[in-house]
Amino acid sequence: MARRDYEDDPDAPEANSLVPAASVVVVDGESRILLQRRTDNGMWALPGGRMEIGESIGECAVRETWEETGLTVEITGIVGTYTNPRHVFAYDDGEVRQEFSVCLLARPTGGEIRVSDESHEVAWFAPVDVDRLPMVAGIRKRVDDWRAGLGPVVR
Template sequence: MGRRDYENDPDAPAVNSLVPAASVVVVDDAGRVLLQRRIDNGMWALPGGVMHIGESLPDCAVRETREETGINIDVIGIVGTYSDPGHVFAYDDGEVRQEFSVCFLGRPMSGKPAASEESTDVRWFRSEEIDSLPMISNIRTRLDDWRFGHMPAVR
């Protein structure tokens, strides 16, 4: 399924969905961060996705990271909360979603990076490599909040 991201775009379609989601900044012992290249928009992104009924947001973060990257993690903190009404995701099936996500900090416990049905590539990156990667600004904001120790207010 394709996805188009709109960020503060007056031509964005009207939102018809608000779904709790989790994303994760996974950092290994060498200080590298785990990123995936998404199939739906071709951009590099953090692992994450929507919360299922019956699971907690941290459980969602663990599940989504394992499903999307092959890495099992332990959640060790929170990077921030992100709910910018100006960031809208439009999907091919007609869903137009406003962002609502808690970004967690995680550490890898086991597994090897592996692409999934949602990604074309999964890799570890050093902090200084992140700036040159194509990604949407809201993902870059989360990474910058982690990298530079920002303690964001609710975004």
Template sequence: MGRRDVEDDDGRVLLQRRSDNGMWALPGGAMCIGEPLPECAIRETEEETGLRVEVTGIVGTYSNPRHVFAYDDREVRQEFSVCFLARPVAGEAGVLTVSDESTDVRWFAPEDVDALPMVAGVRKRVDDWRHGRMPAIR
């Protein structure tokens, strides 16, 4: 699974309000078989926000041994996340749309992020970006 910190020319971060839990999050999702990681980041960001981006770097890699999923088919997996840094392709920063996974998509100044409801893992990724702790290996 990958996440992206998308930053515009004004230093703001792109976040989406998730429709499943109402929390603000980074755009992200699962990689398709045979898809390179940067292409996954570009595709998922466009699917979830309507914004076409280019990958410019990496925020970090994140894993948690206690974050284990057990599925109905008895598959059990521990997931990890690679968080990329990206920016809008020229002329695209104002074109934002919601998807079936979100109720809102907006740009936020770094200082405005603290007040937003966010799960701890997403907050960690955003904070690593805000404080320049890149690449983070967690």
């Protein structure tokens, strides 16, 4: 399903849903960050997705990372919460979702990198190499907050 991000855009459609979600900054022993190139918009992104009934935000983060990258992870901290009501995601099925995401920090504990139906590529990147990658502003904020080491950020 195609997706378009709008942030602080006066032409953005009005939100019609709000879904808790997790994103994950996975960092390996070489201080590299795990990213995936999404099939819905072609941009590089953190693993993550919507929370399901019956799971915690941490369980959501672990599940989504496994589903999208093939890696198992251990949650080690929080990067921040991202709840900008002027940031919406418009899907081709008519859903326009207001941002509500908790970005967690994790380390890999097992598995092997693989793509999924949500990704074209999955790879590790040195933090300095991330700037050259195409990614939506909301994901770049999370990566920049992690790199800045600000501690938990609320946006």
